[in-house]
Amino acid sequence: MRRVDFFQTSFIAITLFITILLIMAIASLFVVPSWDDVRHNIWSEEMRFSLKLSLITGITSTILVMLFALPIGYALSRFRFWGKGLVKTVIDMPIAFPELVLGLCLLLLFGSTILRDILASAGINFVFTKKGIVAAQFFTALPYAIRIMKSTFDYINPRLEFVSRSLGYSMFETFKNISLPLAKNGIVASMVISFARCIGTFGTVLILAGGSYMKTEILPITLYLNISYGNMGMALTSGIVLMIVSFLAIFVFEKAEVSL
Amino acid sequence: MSFLRIDNLHISLGDFYLKDVSFTLEKRDYLIIIGPTGAGKTILLESIVGFWKPQKGSIYLEKVDITNELPEKRNIGIVYQDYVLLPHFTVFDNIAYGLKKKKCCQKESKIREMACMLNIDHLLHRRPDTLSGGEQQRVALARALVVDPKLLLMDEPFSALDPQTGRETRQLLKRVISKSDITVIHISHDLNDAWALANKTAVLREGALLQFGKVDEIFNRPRSAFIANFVGATILHGTAEKNGNGLTSVNIDGVKLASIDSAINGSDVTVAIRPENIIVLKK
Amino acid sequence: MKKILSIIAFLFLLSSNCIAADLLVFSGAGLIKPMEELKINFEKSHSIVIDIHYGSSGEIFAGVAAGQPCDVLIPGAEKYTDDALKNGWVLENTVTKMVLHIPVIAVPKGNPAKIKGLMDLTRPNVRVAIGDPKAPAIGRVAKQILIRGGIWEKVKSNISVYAPTVNQLLIYAALSQVDAAIIWGDLVTWAEGKGKLEIIPIEKEYNIIKTIPTAICTGALHKNTAIQFNEYITSPEGMKIWEKWGFEPCAE
Numbered sequence: 001m002r003r004v005d006f007f008q009t010s011f012i013a014i015t016l017f018i019t020i021l022l023i024m025a026i027a028s029l030f031v032v033p034s035w036d037d038v039r040h041n042i043w044s045e046e047m048r049f050s051l052k053l054s055l056i057t058g059i060t061s062t063i064l065v066m067l068f069a070l071p072i073g074y075a076l077s078r079f080r081f082w083g084k085g086l087v088k089t090v091i092d093m094p095i096a097f098p099e100l101v102l103g104l105c106l107l108l109l110f111g112s113t114i115l116r117d118i119l120a121s122a123g124i125n126f127v128f129t130k131k132g133i134v135a136a137q138f139f140t141a142l143p144y145a146i147r148i149m150k151s152t153f154d155y156i157n158p159r160l161e162f163v164s165r166s167l168g169y170s171m172f173e174t175f176k177n178i179s180l181p182l183a184k185n186g187i188v189a190s191m192v193i194s195f196a197r198c199i200g201t202f203g204t205v206l207i208l209a210g211g212s213y214m215k216t217e218i219l220p221i222t223l224y225l226n227i228s229y230g231n232m233g234m235a236l237t238s239g240i241v242l243m244i245v246s247f248l249a250i251f252v253f254e255k256a257e258v259s260l
Numbered sequence: 261m262s263f264l265r266i267d268n269l270h271i272s273l274g275d276f277y278l279k280d281v282s283f284t285l286e287k288r289d290y291l292i293i294i295g296p297t298g299a300g301k302t303i304l305l306e307s308i309v310g311f312w313k314p315q316k317g318s319i320y321l322e323k324v325d326i327t328n329e330l331p332e333k334r335n336i337g338i339v340y341q342d343y344v345l346l347p348h349f350t351v352f353d354n355i356a357y358g359l360k361k362k363k364c365c366q367k368e369s370k371i372r373e374m375a376c377m378l379n380i381d382h383l384l385h386r387r388p389d390t391l392s393g394g395e396q397q398r399v400a401l402a403r404a405l406v407v408d409p410k411l412l413l414m415d416e417p418f419s420a421l422d423p424q425t426g427r428e429t430r431q432l433l434k435r436v437i438s439k440s441d442i443t444v445i446h447i448s449h450d451l452n453d454a455w456a457l458a459n460k461t462a463v464l465r466e467g468a469l470l471q472f473g474k475v476d477e478i479f480n481r482p483r484s485a486f487i488a489n490f491v492g493a494t495i496l497h498g499t500a501e502k503n504g505n506g507l508t509s510v511n512i513d514g515v516k517l518a519s520i521d522s523a524i525n526g527s528d529v530t531v532a533i534r535p536e537n538i539i540v541l542k543k
Numbered sequence: 544m545k546k547i548l549s550i551i552a553f554l555f556l557l558s559s560n561c562i563a564a565d566l567l568v569f570s571g572a573g574l575i576k577p578m579e580e581l582k583i584n585f586e587k588s589h590s591i592v593i594d595i596h597y598g599s600s601g602e603i604f605a606g607v608a609a610g611q612p613c614d615v616l617i618p619g620a621e622k623y624t625d626d627a628l629k630n631g632w633v634l635e636n637t638v639t640k641m642v643l644h645i646p647v648i649a650v651p652k653g654n655p656a657k658i659k660g661l662m663d664l665t666r667p668n669v670r671v672a673i674g675d676p677k678a679p680a681i682g683r684v685a686k687q688i689l690i691r692g693g694i695w696e697k698v699k700s701n702i703s704v705y706a707p708t709v710n711q712l713l714i715y716a717a718l719s720q721v722d723a724a725i726i727w728g729d730l731v732t733w734a735e736g737k738g739k740l741e742i743i744p745i746e747k748e749y750n751i752i753k754t755i756p757t758a759i760c761t762g763a764l765h766k767n768t769a770i771q772f773n774e775y776i777t778s779p780e781g782m783k784i785w786e787k788w789g790f791e792p793c794a795e
Contacts, residue, residue, distance in 0.1 A: 104714070111720045127720055128704040159344045165331040166309050166338045167358030167407060181348050207711065210704035213675050225707050228598070228678040230605030 029243060033236040041237035049214055050222040051241060057130065057218060058198040061137035065145045065194045066187070073149025074179065078158065095143045099203025106139060106208045132209035133216055137198035144197055145190045152186025153179065192253040196246050219245070263287040263322060263443055264411065269307065270316035276303050277467045280317070285460070290437070290444045292454040292475070294490065295464035301447045304464065305413045308445070309336050321410060337404030341416040343396040345388035351399050352384040358407040374406045377436055394425035398432065405436065414446045418453070430456060451491060454478075463487050479534065488532035496531045500524060564594035566768045567612055569603040571619035571680065573644075573709050573727055574755065577788040578617070581776050584784075591768065599708070600680045607632050607760060614763040615772060617755065619644065619680035619727075624756040633758035637770070641777050642790035644753040646684055647728040648743040649716045656722035661688070661749050664723055665697040672712050672721040675705040681712070684751050685725035692749040716740055732789030754793055 041047055075081070076088060094102050110116055110126040119125065126132040156179060164174040180187075202220035209216040213225060219242045226235035262284035269281040278300045285291055293301050306312055308319060310331035318327040326334055345354050352371065359367045375381040378398040388396060397417060404412060417433075418426035434457055437444060446453065454461050454475050461478040463470045471483045482488035489495050498512035500523035507518045510531050523529050570578050575597055582593050596603065600618040607613050607627060616633060618624060621640070627633045650658050656669045664671050673689075674682025682705065689695040703721060706712050709730060716724040716731075717739040725745075734740045744750075757776065759769045775781050782792045 107714070107718060107720065111718060157342075157344055159340050159342070160346060162306065162309065162311050162331075163338060163340070163344050163403075164346075164357070165311070166334070166336060166409075167403070168332045168335075168361035170330070170332050178346060206707070207714070210711070210715075211707050212705040213677065213707075215705065221707070225675065225678060227605075228602045228675075228707055230601040230608070232605060232609070 026243065029236060029239050033233055033240075037233040038237045038240065041234050042241070044234070046214060046217070046222065046234070047237065047241070050217050050219050050238065053130065053133070053216075054199055054218040054245075057133045057137060058195055061134050061141060061198040062191055062195045064134070064138050065141050065198075066191055068142060069145035069149045069190060069194075070180075070187075072146050074153050074175070076146070076150045077153035091146055092143055094139060095147075099140065099201065100207060102139060103136060103204040103207030106136060106204065110135065110208070126208060128210040128212070128216065130209070130216060133205050133218060136204035136208045137201050140201045140204050141194040141197040145194045148186055148190040148193060149183070152183045152190070155186075156182050189253055192249045196249040199245055199249070200242065262320075263289070264308075265320040266308070266317070267320070268317040269304070269314050269319065271300075271303060271307055271312055271314045273303060273312060276300055278303055278307070278314075279467045281464075281467075281469045282317075283462060283469060283472045285443055285445070287443055288441050289460055290458045291446065291460045291462060292458040293445065293447045293462045293464055294449065294451070294454070295470075296490070298466075299464040300467040301464050302415050305338065305415055305445065305447065308411070308413060309338050310334050335407070335409050336411045336413060337407065337409035339397075339400050339404050339412070339414045339417050341420050343388075343393075343400045343420075345396055345399055345403075347388055349388075350384070351380065351386050351388065351391070354388065354399055355384075355402045355406055358403060362407060370406060371402075374402045377439075378402050378432055392425075393421050394429055397421060397429055401433065401436070405440075405442070408440075409442065412442050412444045414444065416447050416449065419449060426450075433457070463490065482532060485530045485532065493532040493534045496533070498529060498531055500527050500529045565591035566593045566614050566765050566772055568593060568595040568615045568617065568772070569606060569611075569613045570595050570597050570617045571600050571603065571755070572597045573619055573679070573681070573730055574617060576733070577785050577790065580784050580788075581781060585772055585775050589768070589771065593772070599678055601678060610762070612762070612764060613760045614765050614769040615757060616760055617641075617757045619755065620684070620753045621756050622680075624758045627758065631761060633760055634763075637757075637759035637773065639757050639773060639777055640754040640793045641757055642755050642782075642785045642792055644680075644755055645728040645791065646681065646688060646725055646745055646750060646752070647731065648745060649712070649724045649726050649731045649734075649740050650722060650743055651716055651719040652739060652741060654741055654743070655719065658723050658743050660743065661692050661745050662694065664689075664701060665694045667701075669701050669723060670703045670721040671698060671701045672704045672706060672715050672724040673702060674709060674712060674725075675707050678707045679709050680753065681709055681725065681727055682706075684753060688725065688745060688749055688751050691751065713740075729789035755790070 072091070076084070107127065110119065110132070124131060126135045160178050160182070161174050164178050165171065169177060200220060202224065205211065205216070205218060205221065206224070211217065211221040211225070217225065219238050222238040223235050223242065226232070226238065264285040266284070267282050269278055271278045276298065281304060293304070295301055303312060307314055310326070310329060314327060318325055320326065321334070346357065349357065355371050355374065356367060359370065372381060375384060378401060380395060380398045380402060383391060383395060383399070388399065391399065401417070418429055421429060430453065437457070446457065448454065458475050460473065461475045462472045463478060465486065471478055471487055478487065479491050482491060482493065485495050496512050498510040501509045501511055501516070502525045503509040503518060508521055508523045510517050510519060510529055512531065517531060519531070578595060582595055586593055596606070598606070600620060600623050603616065604618060604623045604627065607616055608630070616624065616627065624633060624638050628635060628638060648658060648661070648664075650656070656663070656666070658664070658669070663669065673685040676682045676686040686695065689698050704711075704715065706715070709726065712724040712726045713730060713734060715721045716726070717734060728742065731740050731742055735742050757773050759766065759773065763769050785792065
């Protein structure tokens with residue numbers, strides 16, 4: 001009995017220790033800067049630009065991510081096809097990549113292959129542009145969204161879909177009537193994780209989109225730029241704004257899970 | 261010409277497979293399929309509905325080759341052991357789901373009539389997760405039957421229910437089926453289902469169809485020791501001997517049993533005895 | 544349990560070791576190659592431990608301003624030591640000019656846009672990269688050079704990226720994402736040697752050559768070691784290492 005006690009208390013102690021450490025780390029972001037400074041910085045032109053661009057690109061990327069994650073997650077969960085094991089590994093790979101490596105890969109892909117010419121003829125350029133921010137965020141967040149969607153569909157009994165088809169509904173109608181509504185919570189979770197991931201992406205955006213001041217500047221870039229300007233007040237303010245956006249995203253996520 | 265004909269059906273799906281399964285059913289036949297776990301019974305049903313493409317063989321329904329037909333075009337109903345009701349719909353909407361797809365009139369009255377027959381008319385506004393197992397299975401039955409399928413397939417429909425509920429549901433099912441002219445294939449592990457509901461029985465083992473025939477044929481003339489044992493006969497081993505009056509006599513540890521079946525003199529044979537054929541007389 | 548305790552003890556030892564560095568240096572990130580070599584040599588000859596923190600000039604300057612412990616400050620441009628001197632953060636007689644930082648135009652291999660000098664950057668459809676004028680020292684210098692040449696407004700429309708880090712400029716030029724990048728000459732010597740880039744010098748009349756200074760902080764905890772270190776890195780022996788990495792010694 002005493003052994004179990006020791007085991008239990010030490011594990012709880014470790015948990016609490018880390019939690020307190022995290023709370024302190026987060027709190028210090030709010031305690032260190034002067035509030036006048038923060039208030040001034042939040043309404044600055046740079047911050048408004050950065051926040052607006054972050055939200056626009058983040059939402060655009062999230063929508064694009066979901067448009068791809070839904071069919072890919074469903075295909076990986078339901079269908080048997082040649083090379084599926086390889087596909088799964090490749091799709092998961094960006095999770096293990098450092099962001100900088102992913103950014104470099106995308107730069108090479110969109111900047112120096114035939115793909116660049118094809119995209120250019122369609123009027124799309126990803127290098128040093130706002131579209132590049134979206135592309136960088138898309139590829140960073142996509143693997144997470146696919147993982148969540150796949151496990152969501154894994155949990156939906158395929159027999160529900162079988163029954164629907166036996167009652168006269170096509171595969172697509174079944175997907176629309178059964179699979180999608182039942183995957184609702186997974187979709188919400190996946191959207192929120194994607195959005196948080198998009199908003200927070202730094203390295204990939206820095207390399208592909210350049211991270212130019214007031215041009216391709218999103219919140220993490222603002223944070224980094226102002227560290228290198230030596231403007232700590234602005235850097236901390238963008239940190240706080242990022243933190244608030246992420247917190248709201250996680251809050252929605254938890255809410256969606258509770259209603260499951 | 262038969263109503264349903266299955267020719268040399270061959271399917272392989274990882275651990276589960278079917279090899280060269282063939283049989284035919286007439287309209288209004290009620291087939292019970294029995295067999296041990298992993299025999300491929302569920303796959304057989306699911307390939308008849310069209311969820312799996314056979315590697316070989318063909319399926320004919322009313323003389324039409326439906327082997328490559330989409331499931332939604334086949335008009336075959338399926339009922340599973342675990343009910344699989346649509347959790348985001350009410351009971352009414354679950355039953356109405358298949359009807360919505362059909363251009364037919366009086367949907368509402370059709371649903372109520374079916375619900376009445378299956379004793380679930382008081383549950384129509386409820387959500388599936390608030391129902392008992394027996395109630396859920398009756399909803400699943402109503403959902404499958406209300407669209408008037410040509411063929412009804414059931415995969416162990418009573419095995420998740422307690423014995424009492426199982427018996428009640430079986431009686432209800434029998435009543436509903438007898439009022440229609442539907443053809444049924446029903447997987448069961450309960451031999452009583454065969455006697456109570458079916459006119460035909462099939463035994464499946466390791467993907468192969470071992471025997472197919474009338475119910476009493478399977479029970480009284482099992483084709484192998486495995487089937488005999490599976491349907492409840494006692495199995496004994498002995499040696500065949502010629503008997504003077506033309507019958508075969510089997511010597512089992514000195515006890516001699518006479519049989520009208522023939523066997524080569526001196527060969528080792530297996531004898532199956534059904535419990536109802538053992539007559540015990542008081543001294 | 545003993546094992547865990549000994550691991551924890553070991554970790555403490557490690558971390559205390561870091562804190563107990565014998566010399567703390569803040570250096571511009573662009574100087575990493577020669578600084579690392581100088582550091583290793585000095586550590587060997589004096590058997591001490593040096594901790595060097597690399598960052599953009601603005602970043603390390605802000606670090607000193609915020610009162611982070613620092614013995615030697617080596618930013619990418621004199622402006623920072625001058626400002627630090629005004630604020631009294633570095634000791635007056637310790638500010639020493641060391642080497643020259645010469646801006647050049649780096650172009651991808653083969654020079655696709657046929658850049659021959661600074662004025663070619665104004666040609667339409669030439670893609671130019673410069674550092675963010677507020678972040679790395681090279682960004683500010685590049686802007687000043689363009690202003691001095693009277694072409695800032697014209698080149699501005701050709702600038703496809705203001706990179707927050709010097710390394711991005713290198714990558715973009717080497718991968719042909721831009722036709723020209725204004726960057727420190729010393730940074731591209733290595734890439735040029737590998738045949739990834741070509742260097743186009745900037746005309747003397749426009750160029751702004753910076754000197755890299757070193758200074759000892761007012762709050763230095765290891766003042767004597769700091770003086771010795773500064774003597775070493777400005778000595779003829781130290782200069783050889785600077786030259787090896789593409790820096791030119793100051794004339795004085």
